[in-house]
Amino acid sequence: MTDKYTDHPIAELFPLMSDADLAELAKDINEHGQREDIVVYEGKILDGRNRFRACLLADVEPRVTSYIGTDPIRDVLSWNLHRRHLDVSQRAAIATAALPLLEKQARERKAEAARKLNAARKGSPECANLHTPEGPAEKHRAAADAAALFSVSPRSVATAKKIQQEAPELLEKVKAGEVSLNAADQQVKKAQRKKKEDARPVYDFKVLAIHPDWTTIYLPPRRIEIPRTSEPCHVFVVVDNERLNDGFNFCGGRFGDPVCAFSVGRPLISKDMGVSIDNYLVLYTITCGDDGTDEPEWINGGPQSTRETGDLSEFWSKVVAWTSGPRMSIGFEAEGFQINPSRRGA
Numbered sequence: 153m154t155d156k157y158t159d160h161p162i163a164e165l166f167p168l169m170s171d172a173d174l175a176e177l178a179k180d181i182n183e184h185g186q187r188e189d190i191v192v193y194e195g196k197i198l199d200g201r202n203r204f205r206a207c208l209l210a211d212v213e214p215r216v217t218s219y220i221g222t223d224p225i226r227d228v229l230s231w232n233l234h235r236r237h238l239d240v241s242q243r244a245a246i247a248t249a250a251l252p253l254l255e256k257q258a259r260e261r262k263a264e265a266a267r268k269l270n271a272a273r274k275g276s277p278e279c280a281n282l283h284t285p286e287g288p289a290e291k292h293r294a295a296a297d298a299a300a301l302f303s304v305s306p307r308s309v310a311t312a313k314k315i316q317q318e319a320p321e322l323l324e325k326v327k328a329g330e331v332s333l334n335a336a337d338q339q340v341k342k343a344q345r346k347k348k349e350d351a352r353p354v355y356d357f358k359v360l361a362i363h364p365d366w367t368t369i370y371l372p373p374r375r376i377e378i379p380r381t382s383e384p385c386h387v388f389v390v391v392d393n394e395r396l397n398d399g400f401n402f403c404g405g406r407f408g409d410p411v412c413a414f415s416v417g418r419p420l421i422s423k424d425m426g427v428s429i430d431n432y433l434v435l436y437t438i439t440c441g442d443d444g445t446d447e448p449e450w451i452n453g454g455p456q457s458t459r460e461t462g463d464l465s466e467f468w469s470k471v472v473a474w475t476s477g478p479r480m481s482i483g484f485e486a487e488g489f490q491i492n493p494s495r496r497g498a
Contacts, residue, residue, distance in 0.1 A: 157204060157216070160196035162228045165249050166236065167328050169202045177202060178209035186215050193219035199231055225253055229301055241333035244308035245326040247298040248316050251309075254294040311337050318344070354380045355493070358448055359475045360439075361468065363390040363483035364402065376482060378406055379492050384448040385439045386475055390416075390464065390483075393429050403437050410435035414458040416467045434458075434467065450474050 169177065186207060190200030197204055198219050207214040221227050229250070238246070295313075299306040311333060316323045318340045325331040331339075357379075364376060387407050391399030403410050414434040438448055452473055461467050465486065472479065472488035481489035 157190075157192065157195075157197045157214075159201050160193055160198045160224075162193075162225055162253060163196075163198055163201050165228070165246050165253075166232050167324075168205075174202060174206055174209065177206040181206050181212055182210045186212065189217040190214050191219050192216050193224055198224055199228055225250070225257060226301065233302070239329065239332075240304055240308065241326050241331075241336075242329050243302040244304045244312040244333050245315075245323050247302040247304060247309050248312035248323065249327070250298050250301070251294050251313065254297050258294055258297075308333060315340050349380075352380050354382055355480065356383065357381050357385065357478045357480040357490070358383045359386045359388075359471065359477065359479035359489075361388045361390075361471065361479065361481045361484075361486070361489060363464070363481075365483065366392045366395045366398070379480060379482075381439075381480075384446040386448045386471075387437045387439060388414075388471060389435045389437075391433050391435055393431065393433060396433060399433070399435055403435050407437045407439055410437045412436050414455070414467065415461075416458055416464055417462045418464075432464065449476070451476055 168174075181203075186203060188200065188203065190204050190207075191198045200216075204214050219227075233243075295309055296306055299309045302309075312323060312326065315326065315333075315336050319336070322331065322336045322339060326333055326336050358381070360379070360381070362376065387403075389399060389403055389410075391402075400410065413436065416432045416434055418430055418432045420430045440446055455474055456470070458467060458470065461470065464484070468486040468489065477488070479489045480492055482492045485491060
């Protein structure tokens with residue numbers, strides 16, 4: 153019995169059967185014989201990897217035939233896509249695996265087109281009527297071609313390719329139907345966020361005070377990178393009254409919902425319809441320590457009423473009196489606070 157055949161790279165695009173399914177196929181071959189030929193191309197199995205293994209398992213001589221065709225990639229895809237029940241995630245994963253083969257095919261087509269073009273320019277009768285190809289490499293784009301062949305969107309192929317680059321073992325699970333493409337993408341993104349978070353420097357501070365730029369009307373403040381600390385931390389965020397909702401969103405998306413707010417004096421701002429605003433609200437929340445159990449402590453009796461506080465400078469002085477350092481600030485300078493090092497020179 154022959155067992156000399158190995159798998160062709162094109163055939164490897166599709167997953168093999170499970171051991172249980174292969175045993176069932178071997179049993180069927182024992183009882184009814186091999187129903188379809190195993191197709192061999194370039195001395196390797198192009199189609200029928202499972203049949204070949206089942207024949208060996210059943211101790212039946214595999215029946216093989218040589219590939220007859222001009223486009224083995226598309227033929228293998230056609231045979232398998234009609235034969236197998238693959239969902240969108242699996243097709244996108246296999247399309248990504250097919251990209252190197254399609255890109256190689258595109259390069260070969262480009263080289264062949266260049267050869268014929270050079271022959272035509274030299275006056276070869278064979279190519280005298282050829283015109284110069286329009287666009288690069290016959291306008292062949294492997295990713296778009298793969299998407300079309302597998303009936304998936306180019307975006308799905310791009311997502312699968314990203315998963316392949318970041319977590320190839322995860323793409324194999326998508327290909328096998330064990331994990332959806334979206335679930336795998338979320339896992340990769342989560343891992344990337346954690347990697348980025350772990351790479352950020354950790355500072356030693358127990359108080360974080362932020363005064364975002366609220367000058368962009370009806371838009372959230374520009375992106376603010378929040379420094380890391382391993383300590384339980386008091387967090388104070390200055391909010392313009394007219395942007396209170398945005399302030400709550402800012403806190404909730406980064407720290408947690410505010411637990412209270414302080415009123416602080418502000419230069420009078422006259423608004424339309426006779427409405428005047430002469431105070432800020434400073435939203436207060438906390439971040440716990442690395443173990444998630446500790447809360448930051450107050451000193452000197454903790455917060456007192458800020459109803460008569462004239463301005464933010466006075467308020468920050470009170471915060472210094474209520475808390476033990478170190479303290480860090482973003483968006484302003486105040487005595488007793490260190491400016492966030494990551495924002496210097498920005």
